[in-house]
Amino acid sequence: xxxxxxxxxxxxxxxxxxxxxxxxxGVERDDLPPLCDGEQVxxxxxxxxxxxxxxxxxxxxFWLAEPDWTTRRDFATQEQRANQ
Numbered sequence: 916x917x918x919x920x921x922x923x924x925x926x927x928x929x930x931x932x933x934x935x936x937x938x939x940x941g942v943e944r945d946d947l948p949p950l951c952d953g954e955q956v957x958x959x960x961x962x963x964x965x966x967x968x969x970x971x972x973x974x975x976x977f978w979l980a981e982p983d984w985t986t987r988r989d990f991a992t993q994e995q996r997a998n999q
Contacts, residue, residue, distance in 0.1 A: 919966070920948055924958045924980070937967060939978035950978055958982060963989045 928938040937958055940947050950956075952971040957964050958980055965987045967980035 919955055919957050920950075921957045921959060921964075922948075922980070924960060926958075926960055929982075933979070935981075936970065937980040937982060939969070939980055942976045942978070947978065956980060961990070963987055 922939065924937050924939065926937065929935055931938065939950070950969050950971070952969060954969040956967055956969055958967045959965075965982045965984060967982045970979040970981060971977075972979055
């Protein structure tokens, strides 16, 4: 079984059009790994991670990802770990 790629994302992009999808970047972005339309990835930031399905928008040559919020996993902060 292939391991899902982990992509650091800005979850604030969920609020810009198109709404409710993560904006990963255009095909010219050098820092994106090779992606496939429909691929499952793990999107994360410093607070949590979530599985997402990659979507390619051919009209704009742009990669998007649709989060599956049922897979959200929050990371413990240093303060939370210290209080355990």
